[in-house]
Each structure stands twice: as C-alpha cells, then as structure tokens.
Amino acid sequence: MLDVRHLSINFSTRRGTVKALDRIDLQIVPGEIVGLVGESGSGKSVLSYAISGLLDSSARVASGEICWHGNVIGTIRERRATRAAIAQIFQNPRASLNPIMTIRRQLADVAGEGQVSALLESVRIDPGRGNHYPFELSGGQCQRVGIALALGCEPELLIADEPTTGLDVTTEAAIMTLIRDLSVRRGMATLLVTHNLALAAVHCDRIVVMHAGQIVECAPAARLAYTPMHPYADQLLASVPQHSATADDLRTVPGLLPDLAGPLPPCRFASRCSRHQIDCDEAPPPLVALAPAHFVACRHPLC
Amino acid sequence: MLSVSQLSKSYKGRGWRANAVAAVENVDFELAKGGSLGVVGESGSGKSTLARMISRLVDVTSGRIVFEDADISAISPSAFVHRPERRKIQHVFQDTGENLTPHLTARAAVADPIRRLVGITDEEEIRAKVDALAASVALSPDLLGRYPHQLSGGQKARVGIARALASNPDLLILDEPTAALDVSVQAAILKLLHRLRSEFGLAYLFISHDIEVVRLMCDNVIIMRLGRVVEQGPTRQIFENPQSDYGRTLLAAVPRLKAKAGVAGEVIA
Amino acid sequence: MQLTATLQDGLRRDPLTAITMGIIGFICVVALVGPILATYDPLATDPSSALRPPSWQHLCGTDHVGRDICTRIIYATRLDLFIAVLAVTLALIIGSLIGSVAGFFGGFVDRIAMWIIDTIMAFPLFLLAMGIVAALGNSLENIVYATAIVNVPFYARTVRAEMKQRREMGFVEAARVSGNGPFRILAVHLFPTAVPQLMIQVTLTMGWAMLNAAALSFIGLGIRPPTPEWGIMVAEGASFIITGEWWVALFPGLTLVLVVLSLNLVGDGLRDVLDARERR
Numbered sequence: 001m002l003d004v005r006h007l008s009i010n011f012s013t014r015r016g017t018v019k020a021l022d023r024i025d026l027q028i029v030p031g032e033i034v035g036l037v038g039e040s041g042s043g044k045s046v047l048s049y050a051i052s053g054l055l056d057s058s059a060r061v062a063s064g065e066i067c068w069h070g071n072v073i074g075t076i077r078e079r080r081a082t083r084a085a086i087a088q089i090f091q092n093p094r095a096s097l098n099p100i101m102t103i104r105r106q107l108a109d110v111a112g113e114g115q116v117s118a119l120l121e122s123v124r125i126d127p128g129r130g131n132h133y134p135f136e137l138s139g140g141q142c143q144r145v146g147i148a149l150a151l152g153c154e155p156e157l158l159i160a161d162e163p164t165t166g167l168d169v170t171t172e173a174a175i176m177t178l179i180r181d182l183s184v185r186r187g188m189a190t191l192l193v194t195h196n197l198a199l200a201a202v203h204c205d206r207i208v209v210m211h212a213g214q215i216v217e218c219a220p221a222a223r224l225a226y227t228p229m230h231p232y233a234d235q236l237l238a239s240v241p242q243h244s245a246t247a248d249d250l251r252t253v254p255g256l257l258p259d260l261a262g263p264l265p266p267c268r269f270a271s272r273c274s275r276h277q278i279d280c281d282e283a284p285p286p287l288v289a290l291a292p293a294h295f296v297a298c299r300h301p302l303c
Numbered sequence: 304m305l306s307v308s309q310l311s312k313s314y315k316g317r318g319w320r321a322n323a324v325a326a327v328e329n330v331d332f333e334l335a336k337g338g339s340l341g342v343v344g345e346s347g348s349g350k351s352t353l354a355r356m357i358s359r360l361v362d363v364t365s366g367r368i369v370f371e372d373a374d375i376s377a378i379s380p381s382a383f384v385h386r387p388e389r390r391k392i393q394h395v396f397q398d399t400g401e402n403l404t405p406h407l408t409a410r411a412a413v414a415d416p417i418r419r420l421v422g423i424t425d426e427e428e429i430r431a432k433v434d435a436l437a438a439s440v441a442l443s444p445d446l447l448g449r450y451p452h453q454l455s456g457g458q459k460a461r462v463g464i465a466r467a468l469a470s471n472p473d474l475l476i477l478d479e480p481t482a483a484l485d486v487s488v489q490a491a492i493l494k495l496l497h498r499l500r501s502e503f504g505l506a507y508l509f510i511s512h513d514i515e516v517v518r519l520m521c522d523n524v525i526i527m528r529l530g531r532v533v534e535q536g537p538t539r540q541i542f543e544n545p546q547s548d549y550g551r552t553l554l555a556a557v558p559r560l561k562a563k564a565g566v567a568g569e570v571i572a
Numbered sequence: 573m574q575l576t577a578t579l580q581d582g583l584r585r586d587p588l589t590a591i592t593m594g595i596i597g598f599i600c601v602v603a604l605v606g607p608i609l610a611t612y613d614p615l616a617t618d619p620s621s622a623l624r625p626p627s628w629q630h631l632c633g634t635d636h637v638g639r640d641i642c643t644r645i646i647y648a649t650r651l652d653l654f655i656a657v658l659a660v661t662l663a664l665i666i667g668s669l670i671g672s673v674a675g676f677f678g679g680f681v682d683r684i685a686m687w688i689i690d691t692i693m694a695f696p697l698f699l700l701a702m703g704i705v706a707a708l709g710n711s712l713e714n715i716v717y718a719t720a721i722v723n724v725p726f727y728a729r730t731v732r733a734e735m736k737q738r739r740e741m742g743f744v745e746a747a748r749v750s751g752n753g754p755f756r757i758l759a760v761h762l763f764p765t766a767v768p769q770l771m772i773q774v775t776l777t778m779g780w781a782m783l784n785a786a787a788l789s790f791i792g793l794g795i796r797p798p799t800p801e802w803g804i805m806v807a808e809g810a811s812f813i814i815t816g817e818w819w820v821a822l823f824p825g826l827t828l829v830l831v832v833l834s835l836n837l838v839g840d841g842l843r844d845v846l847d848a849r850e851r852r
Contacts, residue, residue, distance in 0.1 A: 169553065195485060196558070197560060239489070241519050242515045247496075247497035385753070402742035
C-alpha cells in the first residue's frame with residue numbers, strides 16, 4: 001500500500017545541506033500498526049511529514065520516491081487529491097484545533113454535518129459536547145477530536161505523530177486503545193511516530209528504529225523488545241527506566257548525534273558504537289533480514 | 304530533616320465564582336537527611352504546587368513545613384530569599400526551554416547563586432567554583448560560555464543542576480527534571496543525579512509523572528491525585544503491591560516494554 | 573551577543589532595511605561633520621541674492637533673505653536629530669522604569685502606572701505636546717520635554733507587556749531560588765529580555781519625535797527663527813510656493829520626509845528580523 005523506496009531527503013539551510021533522511025526503505029500493508037521510533041534528530045518526523053506531503057519548500061528529495069498504491073507521490077506540499085487517503089494526527093492536540101470554532105463545525109468541515117455525531121461517538125466523546133470549543137475540553141479530549149478529524153476523511157493510512165506526548169499515562173492508554181480498535185475495525189493502517197519505546201512495543205505490530213536519518217532496525221515488536229540486534233536499538237532499550245532494577249543499571253548511549261550538515265560516515269552510528277570496526281566505514285550497511293521479518297542495518301550486529 | 308504536616312494550598316475563586324480551588328490538601332510526609340522521596344501524580348494532582356511550596360516559591364494556605372527544626376511555612380516567599388535556609392533548599396526546575404535566563408551565559412547562570420547565596424565576591428574564586436561544579440555535572444568547560452539557545456536539552460539540564468548545587472544545599476527539589484529529554488539523555492541525567500546524591504549527601508524530593516523514573520531514583524514514594532495523597536510508602540512495596548485503586552490503575556496504565564502475551568507480540572504475516 | 577548576530581544576518585537578507593540604515597547613518601554623519609564642510613554661513617543674510625533658484629552655487633537655492641538653503645538644511649540636521657534623540661532617550665528611561673515596575677509587580681502599582689499612561693494617551697498627542705510647550709514657554713528645552721512626555725506611553729506599554737509575559741517563566745523562579753530579590757530579578761534577569769522590542773519602538777517613534785519637533789516649530793511654538801530647523805524652514809517657504817519659488821519649502825520638507833521614512837522603514841525591518849527570531 002505504502003512503499004517508501006530508497007528515500008533520501010536534504011534540507012537546504014543557512015548552515016549548509018542537512019541530510020535529514022538517508023535511503024529509507026519502508027513498506028506498510030493495510031491493517032498493520034507500525035511504530036516509527038527514534039530520538040530527536042532521528043528523522044522520524046521528517047519521514048512522517050514526507051509521507052503526508054507536509055514538508056516545506058526547503059526540502060529536496062535527493063533520491064528515491066514514495067509510492068502509494070503503486071503511484072509515485074511527491075513529498076512537498078501539493079494538492080491533496082492523491083493523498084485523501086492519508087490522514088495525520090499531531091503532537092499538541094490543542095494546537096491542531098481551531099480555537100474559535102466549535103468542534104462540531106470543525107468536524108463538519110471535514111466529514112459533513114451528518115457524520116459529526118457518529119464520529120464523536122466513535123472516539124467516545126458524548127455528541128452533546130459538539131457545541132463546545134477546544135478550550136473547554138481537556139488535553140485527552142482534544143486529542144480524541146483530532147483523531148475524529150483524521151478519521152472523518154476515511155483514511156487508509158493514519159499517521160499518528162507523537163499523539164500522546166504530554167498526556168497523562170492513563171489518558172495515553174485510553175487514546176492508544178482507541179487508535180488500535182479503530183485500526184482493527186476499519187482495516188486502517190497506522191504509522192505511530194514516537195520516542196516512547198514501551199508505547200510502541202505494546203501497541204504496534206512492527207517497530208522501525210531510526211537513528212540520524214537512517215533506519216537501523218526493523219522487527220516485530222516482541223522480537224525487538226526481547227532481542228534487539230542493532231547496537232543502538234540495544235542501548236536505547238537499556239536506557240529505558242523500566243528495563244533497569246536500579247539507577248546504576250541504567251545504560252546510556254555514548255557520544256552525541258552526528259551533525260547532519262557536516263560530513264557523515266556511511267554508518268551514522270559509527271562514532272558512538274562500541275562494535276565499530278574498519279569495514280563499517282567502507283560502505284553503508286545494508287538492511288538485511290537476520291531472522292524472519294527482522295531486518296538490521298549493521299555489519300556487526302549483536303548475536 | 305524535613306517534616307510536612309497537613310500542608311494545604313488553595314487558590315481563591317475569582318470574581319463571581321465563589322469556590323476556592325484546592326490545589327493541595329492535607330499532605331503529610333517526612334524526609335530524612337540524605338533520603339529520597341518521590342512524588343508521583345498526573346496533571347492536576349498538585350505535585351508541582353507541593354514542590355513550590357516546599358521551595359518557598361508559593362505561599363502556604365495552611366499546614367506546617369519544618370526544615371531542620373525550624374518552621375518555614377510561615378515565611379513568605381519574598382522574605383525567604385534573605386533567610387539562611389534559602390541556600391539549603393534548592394530547586395531544579397521542569398526542563399522546559401525557559402529555565403535559564405536567555406541573555407546570560409551558562410557560567411553566569413551558575414555563578415549567580417554563588418554570588419547571591421554564598422556571598423563570594425572574588426572573581427577568581429567564583430570562576431574556580433563554577434568550573435568545579437561543571438566538572439561534577441560532567442559539563443564540558445567550553446560549554447560554559449554559551450547561551451541557553453546554543454545548548455542541547457541535556458546540557459541545559461546539567462547547567463540547571465550545577466546551578467542548584469552551587470550553594471551546597473542539603474535538600475534538592477527536582478520538578479520533572481527529565482520530562483522533556485530523550486530517553487538516552489534522560490538516562491544520563493538520572494545516573495548523574497543518582498551519583499550526586501551520594502557524593503554530596505543530598506536529600507531529594509523528586510517530582511515526576513513517570514512512575515518508573517521515580518522507582519529508580521527514590522527509596523520512598525507518595526502518589527498524589529487531585530491534591531491529596533492517595534498512597535505512600537517504600538517504593539518497592541508500592542510497586543509490588545499497590546494498596547489503592549488509583550495506585551493500581553496508574554501502574555497498570557504504564558506501557559510495559561516486555562509486553563504481556565497476546566497484546567503486541569504476535570507476528571503478523 | 574546573540575542579538576547582533578541575528579541583526580547582521582537579518583540585514584543581509586533584507587536589502588531595503590540595509591539601505592535605509594545606510595541613509596540614517598549618512599544623516600548622522602551630516603549632523604556631526606556637516607557644519608564643518610558647509611560653505612556658507614546659515615545665518616548670513618544677503619538680500620541681493622534672495623530667492624535664487626537651485627544652481628551650482630546654491631544647490632538648493634536661497635531663501636527670502638538670501639541665506640543658502642542647503643547650508644541651513646545641514647545645520648538643521650544637527651538640531652532636529654539632537655531634539656529627537658534627547659527626547660526619545662528621556663522617554664525611554666522614564667517609560668522603562670514605569671513599565672518594568674508596573675509589569676513586574678502588578679496589582680496596585682500597575683493600576684496607578686497605567687492610569688497615568690492612559691491619561692497621557694487619551695489626548696491627541698500632538699495637541700498635548702502643543703499644550704505643554706504653550707504652558708511651559710517657547711524654548712528648545714520645552715520641546716524636548718513635551719516630545720518626551722508624549723512618547724513615554726509607548727515605551728512603558730512595551731516594557732510592561734514584556735515583563736508581564738515573562739514574569740511567570742522558569743528562569744524568574746530560578747532567579748528567586750538563587751537568592752535574587754525582586755529588584756535584582758527585574759534589572760538583571762527580566763528587563764534585558766525587553767530590549768529587542770524596545771529597540772523596535774525606539775526606531776519607530778524616533779521618526780515621529782522628529783516630526784513632532786518640526787511640526788511644533790512649523791506652527792510657531794518652540795524654535796524661533798532665524799535658527800535653522802526643518803519645520804521653520806518649511807513654514808517660511810510655504811508662502812512662496814504660490815509665487816513659484818518652490819525650492820524654499822521643498823528641500824527642507826523633502827529632507828524631513830526622507831529621514832522620517834528611513835527611520836520608520838528601519839523600525840519595520842528590525843521588527844521583522846527580531847519577531848522572526850522570537851517566533852522561532
């Protein structure tokens with residue numbers, strides 16, 4: 001359904017050319033929930049915006065393409081005709097709603113007046129609240145309205161960009177369950193972009209881990225949680241508090257993210273990697289399947 | 304060292320709305336010298352208000368705060384600035400982008416409490432102290448000349464911690480010090496905080512919405528909801544056997560990395 | 573400092589602002605060294621060469637008593653610039669004080685301060701300036717005071733808004749915890765954050781201050797002839813337009829327009845650069 005092939009995107013900025021994405025390969029089939037996990041600077045947001053066609057004019061596709069149902073689509077802002085089937089929900093729920101319009105009006109804009117009540121019910125908001133304004137709703141409720149707005153387009157692919165950051169953990173659980181249920185019921189695929197590994201592990205079928213614009217590992221959620229093979233994925237998991245018994249057990253990822261505007265080695269994790277060897281600098285590591293459905297981009301993976 | 308009894312804070316209702324809003328209600332706890340107490344709660348639980356009351360940034364409506372045998376709850380925030388206790392209770396703020404004065408360098412930010420609270424005026428001495436503090440928070444010295452907008456989230460967090468340690472405090476109140484940081488940076492800062500606690504003999508009052516972070520950092524925990532304490536006790540006990548409904552709900556809602564069977568682990572073709 | 577870096581960068585991208593800054597710079601140079609280079613005596617009358625049109629000898633022509641207009645314009649630059657800068661500086665100091673205290677402390681202090689500011693702003697500002705000069709007497713000093721008083725509200729409001737916006741921010745509380753009393757917080761931590769907005773206000777109101785001084789002189793309050801000043805020169809030349817001697821009023825008027833326009837454009841340009849940075 002969605003096929004990102006060898007996509008590389010650069011941004012031209014004052015500091016130079018920022019090589020934000022490097023040869024990304026990603027496929028999403030209908031009905032699956034894919035988690036796109038990475039820290040800030042990993043390129044996960046750039047990738048999600050590229051798929052939605054929301055990148056601004058300073059972005060340049062250096063190579064590769066995005067295919068939707070076999071047709072190539074552009075990544076820069078363009079007419080939405082080809083993209084009616086891709087919807088997005090954003091990180092700050094309040095910021096994505098128009099503060100001076102009632103939620104009923106906003107939903108009607110997207111889905112038509114008749115659908116409003118049905119949409120509100122599907123996100124478990126009492127339709128009677130349709131005449132409220134965003135400021136009268138809690139953060140969790142605003143996010144649910146955001147989801148309703150996205151669903152109003154009857155999308156085939158929902159891109160959820162950090163949908164629960166900043167929300168309480170109990171609200172987060174409710175929102176994620178809602179997204180999962182809707183995915184299953186409508187046969188909708190979801191791309192969950194998040195920096196919260198645990199969240200992805202619980203709610204996604206498959207997780208893609210990114211570092212500095214490159215995909216480093218791609219595996220079913222349980223396999224990644226128990227047996228990560230890329231050194232970065234492994235250290236990332238070890239730095240999650242849940243994973244450790246005491247603070248001394250916490251592991252950190254050494255070094256800093258490389259400067260994406262400067263010269264970059266073929267494997268962008270090389271300078272931070274304890275398993276780095278000479279052959280890592282020769283060419284970019286290919287994404288190979290080391291186990292069923294488990295892909296790793298590393299010449300010296302764990303195990 | 305710190306004993307809090309029946310501490311409450313309510314805000315007067317404004318205008319025609321007569322009801323007062325109780326942000327914090329009747330909180331009791333004790334913190335020993337060198338101990339660590341975590342305060343967990345969701346938004347609106349009152350944990351930040353509690354922290355700011357103990358730091359004496361906010362007035363107390365009722366109740367007592369006894370710090371080293373002195374009742375400090377009656378002292379107003381403006382008066383507290385000049386008290387000797389000010390340098391013993393320090394605060395690390397929630398790491399939004401605005402905890403450091405934008406037009407002061409990192410060095411100036413850390414030097415500020417040295418000048419104001421410790422009273423050192425000799426420039427050389429101040430410089431040496433700032434360098435020593437930067438070393439103890441693993442902040443590279445060449446970063447000290449930078450402005451906040453030139454520093455990364457983790458670096459700003461370290462500057463904030465160095466600033467808090469400058470006056471050699473006994474109690475450090477940490478209000479969500481790692482909430483906005485990436486998980487690997489958070490791990491580094493948490494390890495740093497853990498080390499500093501034993502190195503300097505500090506007591507921590509650690510506020511967080513992330514119960515797992517509190518589990519790692521604190522010996523004891525209180526769980527707050529809507530301004531009240533719902534459960535409190537040793538961390539291990541609360542995690543293994545939460546007594547309150549809310550405590551159980553909170554722990555159950557946290558997404559578990561090693562997922563329960565049947566939830567997400569099955570491979571889809 | 574970070575501010576100058578942003579400014580340099582912004583100016584590189586916006587040539588209009590750079591050009592207008594250049595014009596302002598040129599005017600300042602003229603004010604400083606012009607009188608030394610001018611060839612005629614601005615006050616020397618020479619009835620035999622009265623009302624001569626522009627020529628190589630007199631670039632802007634002569635006025636009704638034979639004085640070289642170009643020289644007078646150069647000398648007037650110094651005076652007008654002096655009045656505007658002095659008035660704005662005075663207004664800046666007073667306005668900043670009022671605004672900081674009102675914005676930071678709030679409550680009763682804020683109400684009193686805003687009452688004063690609102691009272692000033694309730695009057696059409698030029699009429700108020702006229703009234704002040706008329707009441708205090710016609711002198712250079714009083715023009716400066718009148719212009720300053722009338723500009724105080726702009727700066728006070730700007731600073732007050734900036735203080736109110738930032739006084740709840742983390743770094744202010746951190747400064748309290750570090751042992752700073754309220755006045756030190758205001759002076760060291762908070763007030764400098766208002767400087768960018770103040771700079772914008774200063775450039776925007778400087779042009780107005782200049783117009784104010786020229787207008788007061790135009791109607792006969794303030795500067796008296798024969799002192800060269802743009803407003804007076806326009807007033808003197810106004811009656812000659814009908815009889816065809818257009819240059820007496822035009823050149824001083826044009827200079828005034830050019831300077832005020834440049835100041836306003838610089839202010840706009842500065843605001844674009846600095847606002848973009850804040851929005852970032």
